[in-house]
Amino acid sequence: MIIAANFKTNLTRLETKEYLIHLEKFVSDNNVRQEVFVFPTATSLDNHSGKVNIGVQNAYPTKNGAFTGEIGTDQLDEFNIKTVLIGHSERRHVLKESQEFIISKYNFYKALGYKIIYCIGEPLDVRESGEAKMMDYLASQMVGIDMDYENLIVAYEPVWAIGTGLTPTNEDIVKVHTALRLTCKAPLLYGGSVKVDNVKEILPLENVDGVLVGSGALNVNDFCSMINDADNIK
Numbered sequence: 001m002i003i004a005a006n007f008k009t010n011l012t013r014l015e016t017k018e019y020l021i022h023l024e025k026f027v028s029d030n031n032v033r034q035e036v037f038v039f040p041t042a043t044s045l046d047n048h049s050g051k052v053n054i055g056v057q058n059a060y061p062t063k064n065g066a067f068t069g070e071i072g073t074d075q076l077d078e079f080n081i082k083t084v085l086i087g088h089s090e091r092r093h094v095l096k097e098s099q100e101f102i103i104s105k106y107n108f109y110k111a112l113g114y115k116i117i118y119c120i121g122e123p124l125d126v127r128e129s130g131e132a133k134m135m136d137y138l139a140s141q142m143v144g145i146d147m148d149y150e151n152l153i154v155a156y157e158p159v160w161a162i163g164t165g166l167t168p169t170n171e172d173i174v175k176v177h178t179a180l181r182l183t184c185k186a187p188l189l190y191g192g193s194v195k196v197d198n199v200k201e202i203l204p205l206e207n208v209d210g211v212l213v214g215s216g217a218l219n220v221n222d223f224c225s226m227i228n229d230a231d232n233i234k
């Protein structure tokens with residue numbers, strides 16, 4: 001399974017370093033079988049060796065240039081980063097990234113062979129408008145995206161479940177993931193208020209291949225406990 005931590009705008013460079021030392025030790029001491037990813041802030045990127053995959057939460061579709069506040073592949077290459085999150089709900093809704101821009105990012109990083117965790121998810125009003133409209137909305141977030149890309153991982157993160165403590169029912173997660181499975185073969189992660197308390201229920205669900213965890217992963221012991229839960233699933 002894939003167990004991923006998105007730090008968002010949390011943890012300093014020093015805290016991230018300590019976190020990764022602890023996590024690497026846990027992963028090797030316990031012979032963890034899961035694929036573990038961490039997405040730290042851009043300022044916490046550093047040389048890293050070990051079993052944990054480090055990715056970036058965002059990058060501009062460029063090698064370098066005049067894009068104030070952004071980073072490109074020159075900065076990623078410095079730390080051998082080959083994994084990027086694209087289409088996260090906070091970038092879509094808070095930072096107003098359009099589907100067109102997301103497509104251009106996706107195509108740029110796909111052409112370079114990056115592993116892409118591509119995020120989709122519906123806001124509350126869309127969920128409340130019924131299942132057909134919700135699935136249409138999710139489909140619109142996949143327009144222009146090559147869902148057959150070999151290095152793709154998809155994360156389904158309902159916007160209303162992110163950082164709220166709310167989660168869809170297990171039945172609803174299965175329903176969406178099963179529908180997504182018909183359109184793509186990529187591993188499917190669930191994200192949105194995944195915590196130590198509910199991860200054991202979510203991980204074994206049909207067509208759930210892992211989780212993308214935000215606030216629930218900021219404490220390294222909690223994240224290790226989730227990895228351990230995944231390792232214990234038969």
Ligand code: 13P
Pocket residue numbers: 006088157161162163164165191192193194212213214215216
């Ligand atoms: P929370 O786990 O804090 O709800 O965030 C989920 C998320 O957005 C991960 O990318």
